[in-house]
Amino acid sequence: MSTAQVTKKRFNLRDKFGDWWENATRTQRVIFRVVVIGFLYALPLLDNPVFGTTESDFASVLFYPMGMYAIMAIGLNIIVGKSGILDLGYVAFFAIGAYTHAIFSISFGFNLWVNIIFGMAFAMLAGVMLGIPALRLRGDYLAIITLGFGEIVRIVALNINVTGGAAGLAGVAAPPNIFGLEFRVDDAKPFYWLLLTLMLLVIWAYIRLIARRPGRAWEAIREDEDVAEFMGVATFKYKLWGFVLGGAVGGGVGAVYSSQVTSIVPELFTLQVSIMILACVVFGGMGNIWGVALGAALLGYFPEKLRFLSDTRILFFGVLMVLMMNVRPNGLIPRKKREKVYDKHSGQEVTR
């Protein structure tokens, strides 16, 4: 640690909050969590002209695009942000989940709760089938292969009978009622609550996971794959796990999505969706789940709120990606770059 130097204190909102969180008592933390989660659940009821959307139903906007982007971005963050695998075909997992629910509910009458599991399982299976050959490659080659995978899934859905071809599938079953909540096409609130619940589960699982060995392995792989390999990290295994788990989130969400829109066509699952979700991850801050979720929700929200953005939103996303990479490559809320280290002798905070 000869090169260690004492850091200057710079004002940084994330660190301020991090310090507060570390020093907070258990009660304070519980209160904070309850308030935030309660606020998120109450959001669709707080539809007002100030932050509600005036032209479209606020609850629908909360479900799609805001919530949908957020949870998919969290899933993609495991792949891109955590393990540094640039996946341009994330929409494939989403499509697999959506078609799983559509086909199983129409042909076999399975309900959504079963189909979420099936959707995740099929997405994971696809992840393994693609990942085993593809994850041996790196960087841009991997990006191209995943892009190809996303397109292949769409082209296959367009050309085979079981998915209904270009006409798609209509009459996808809504979820069964639960706790007296009725899932209707014209009311997006229950769908939003369902999505939010799933998102909290995913975030909880993610936090448990990254605190442990997989999280450290992913970070090591992202920083330097060769060094990670030399240090004894089973890089291939963890990359595959990251890829498959991220895919599972996409598959589960896909099933929920198709249950809300009730009819799906292959044109919903274009490359643009993958890139939009990637833009959300990049905008929020790769690797930081809070940044990613917030960034995705904002990117979903602004085009709905500011109508002049809604037609040109993709144009705006493209500019945003170039700008973010050039000006603030770590995103809105960057991940903590270095863990805090305290110098043995001085006891001061140092950085390596």
Add this chain to the structure above:
Amino acid sequence: MDFSILWTDFASLLLDGIVVGAIYALVSLGYTLVYGVLRLINFAHSEIFMLGTFASLGVALLLGFDGFGEPLGIVAFIGVFLLIALVAAIASGSAAMLLEVVAYRRLRRKNANRLSSLISAIGASLFLVELFRIMTDSKDWDFPRLLDKNVLLEFGTAYLTTDKLVVLVGAISLMIILDQIIQKTRLGRGIRAVSQDERTAILMGVNVDRVISFTFLIGGVLAGVGSAFYMLFYEATKFNVGFLLGISAFTAAVLGGIGNVRGALAGSFALGIIQQFSSAVLGYNWRDVVTFIILVLVLLFKPTGLLGEALQKARV
């Protein structure tokens, strides 16, 4: 599936494959040259091509061709087509140079990681596609017929029409010119030097920024001329025309060995022919699936491509 078509239409499939391959070659050279100097896949290259198709169309419409007039004579055609190709080349070439400045240069100076450059390029590509989607109303645009597609020669089932001949002659002469530029000129030597070892090239007094700009310019010009040939052959364009063509051209570059100029040419013709034959058997819908599968197989089993990497060491 009907395999007999492979034999009955062998000659025509082969000829079409070669023509399509010639167009792929012009685009795939852009990928391979940029990969050589930057070690990056230029994701926005396909949109440079797309821009070229609209530039060609714009010139043709401005010159007053509406597709209903009499086709041109041979001399008038050559003049008009040279003008179209020139404008498309200028448009695509300058767009490619601008792209390098906007999306890559700053990141390169900062030594940012590859993921950042890639995402930046994807952003630029998204921007261009969306800009043209809005500007062109998401419509299919037809290119007026400039030249009667007379049959010049017949080999069995293959008909060598005038447009195919123009594409072949034009593309092959461009390839020869490019090969000479890379081998003989000062900037061509610069490109080869930076491809081999950027740091040593800097020490030897090569102006890397200029070489990189020039590489993007060549790639853009080739894509622009390629787009003019594309318009002559297919006679239609759309805002998303670049995407699948870009994937094919990229696959061709990888198939030949990315970073290798002659490899890109070989890969393009090979891919064009494979695509024609596979579409004849499986149907046109599956063409791109076949392309992707070829790409995956090459990357997995022979990542250095058919001809290996001549410009620099293999990096996967």
